[in-house]
Amino acid sequence: MTSDLTLFVNPTAGRGRGTRAAGPAARVLRDAGYSVRTVLGTDAPDALRRAREAVAGGTGALVAVGGDGLVSLALQAVAGTDVPLGVVAVGTGNDFARAVGLPVRDPEAAARLIARSLKEDGGRPLDLGRTGGGTWFGTVLASGLDSRVNDRGNRMRLPAGRFRYDLALLAELAALRTVPYRLRLDDGPVREVEATLIAVGNTDAYGGGMRMCAGARADDGLFGVTVVGPCSRTTLLRVFPRVYRGTHLTHPAVTVLSAARVTLEAPGVTGYADGEPLGPLPVTAETVPGAVRVLGAS
Numbered sequence: 001m002t003s004d005l006t007l008f009v010n011p012t013a014g015r016g017r018g019t020r021a022a023g024p025a026a027r028v029l030r031d032a033g034y035s036v037r038t039v040l041g042t043d044a045p046d047a048l049r050r051a052r053e054a055v056a057g058g059t060g061a062l063v064a065v066g067g068d069g070l071v072s073l074a075l076q077a078v079a080g081t082d083v084p085l086g087v088v089a090v091g092t093g094n095d096f097a098r099a100v101g102l103p104v105r106d107p108e109a110a111a112r113l114i115a116r117s118l119k120e121d122g123g124r125p126l127d128l129g130r131t132g133g134g135t136w137f138g139t140v141l142a143s144g145l146d147s148r149v150n151d152r153g154n155r156m157r158l159p160a161g162r163f164r165y166d167l168a169l170l171a172e173l174a175a176l177r178t179v180p181y182r183l184r185l186d187d188g189p190v191r192e193v194e195a196t197l198i199a200v201g202n203t204d205a206y207g208g209g210m211r212m213c214a215g216a217r218a219d220d221g222l223f224g225v226t227v228v229g230p231c232s233r234t235t236l237l238r239v240f241p242r243v244y245r246g247t248h249l250t251h252p253a254v255t256v257l258s259a260a261r262v263t264l265e266a267p268g269v270t271g272y273a274d275g276e277p278l279g280p281l282p283v284t285a286e287t288v289p290g291a292v293r294v295l296g297a298s
Contacts, residue, residue, distance in 0.1 A: 010066030028111035067091010099203035101298030113296035123293030137273035144197030185259035214246025
């Protein structure tokens with residue numbers, strides 16, 4: 001493997017933590033014997049183009065320095081290739097890093113783990129989700145109430161972290177409604193489902209630690225599918241705190257399913273994957289086993 005590595009940096013992640021983390025991470029990697037170059041990009045499309053150029057050019061690893069948004073971009077560049085992904089998680093939510101056992105907001109520890117993994121095992125193969133439109137995702141595909149909360153939370157500048165999504169949820173509860181879904185799992189029949197939301201998890205959490213798909217794993221070739229049926233605002237407010245522990249799955253309004261391929265249809269609903277908008281449903285997502293090698297993942 002080449003000793004040339006590429007740092008893929010989001011300078012705005014975590015209110016500037018991306019920029020501040022790049023230096024210490026690069027120093028650790030250079031001390032470990034690697035040559036490091038940095039890719040920034042003027043915007044997301046430009047950054048992705050540069051990341052893909054680095055991957056096509058044979059970089060030894062693409063190391064994402066930022067949050068879940070940057071990891072999502074990095075996945076578009078490395079998924080299905082031989083180039084491993086390193087993650088220096090310094091964003092707001094860091095759900096992907098937590099799900100695969102990586103350090104959070106400790107760039108030097110993350111870089112040491114990346115260097116050791118490059119030398120010892122080349123990274124752990126993990127599953128990714130892929131939509132019919134070709135978008136890869138590492139955490140959760142959200143739809144319904146959670147996609148509307150995601151949309152509102154992404155527009156909010158304050159507060160930081162999980163509290164932003166808590167406030168966004170409270171705002172969206174004012175317009176709470178169920179959605180008539182058409183849900184298909186693998187090659188099974190189409191199910192007509194009235195639901196508040198349906199979340200499709202490659203891993204368990206999104207939105208800064210909301211374990212909506214608790215139990216979903218990125219190494220079993222299956223999605224965890226969480227269906228929240230009709231329920232009142234009072235019930236949602238009472239049950240919502242349990243989502244951070246994953247204990248909401250035992251509530252009678254919640255159904256847990258699993259499948260390797262999921263199709264969702266619903267009128268007027270936008271899908272989100274890894275916190276990024278996919279566009280209006282319908283969407284089909286499938287698991288791709290071993291689609292990415294993640295350096296230092298446990």
